[in-house]
């Protein structure tokens with residue numbers, strides 16, 4: 483469907499495996515679980531989950547919605563039929579699907595816990611307690627009432643850090659202390675506190691189960707690249723036209739960029755319709771042929787213009803620019819677009835082909851043919 487005339491994203495599944503290993507090693511004693519919500523952060527949940535299940539025997543996964551869990555269950559049916567799939571957003575009126583697809587709900591309130599035991603007594607469930615995030619999770623005052631639900635089988639108790647993106651933030655320690663206190667009331671349940679950021683705060687944050695998301699997909703949660711995390715996704719687009727313009731000539735919608743010297747402009751076959759934010763026009767750089775080139779003028783739906791004046795003769799039509807990847811770190815591109823790598827990945831356009839690589843070659847059929 484895609485061709486060399488369109489944007490595509492190359493997904494390095496070997497790097498995903500390396501990231502899984504490194505993040506797991508940062509918290510000795512904790513079991514690494516993979517977060518697959520939003521179709522594996524935009525890169526393809528099934529491919530990522532299958533590779534982790536087969537190569538690393540990953541058997542625990544998290545999604546946000548039950549329907550994502552159903553799709554993941556089907557995608558893992560042959561490789562990891564017994565995988566545990568937790569649904570973070572919790573059951574809201576869709577209880578049957580949990581039973582049918584063998585999903586484990588993360589209960590986020592006493593009310594949800596009551597509805598769950600009523601519908602599925604003795605089926606395992608997790609409980610999320612809010613320890614200061616104030617977004618999702620049962621308040622600590624509901625602990626005793628939840629504990630008193632006779633047929634509620636709690637197999638995991640979790641919380642989530644609000645400042646996982648800032649290693650030294652004092653709120654992390656405060657949330658950890660609140661979590662340590664409450665989890666002691668659930669001696670038979672596994673404990674889970676951290677996402678990627680928390681897993682890198684220190685080994686004592688790992689508890690029993692790590693919920694690894696963004697780091698698996700090659701993006702640092704801290705806003706700048708870190709050694710532990712290798713890039714996974716490379717978004718690229720080809721040059722489809724080149725212009726030489728004179729001082730005073732304007733480029734693109736609204737004539738936003740006006741040349742102040744003779745300037746060579748390359749037009750790339752990518753735009754905000756592919757997930758390259760319109761805000762990239764305010765200072766993002768892309769990488770092409772070994773040169774770093776600024777985006778100039780407005781990013782439009784299908785096209786982006788870059789200034790290649792300083793790379794004379796080196797760039798021709800058909801050459802691909804790297805929008806983010808190994809030579810243009812996604813963290814830097816995100817910052818220039820006033821966003822974060824999470825958003826760049828999850829907003830990648832549907833028409834951007836995902837191309838999977840494993841062991842330096844295109845991924846074999848078992849990864850994707852599902």
Ligand SMILES: *Cc1c(COP(=O)(O)O)cnc(C)c1O
Nearest residue numbers: 517642677678693694695696697
């Ligand atoms: C998304 C999410 C994660 C994963 O976070 P990353 O920063 O992507 O590693 C973990 N836990 C919860 C509750 C989440 O919503």
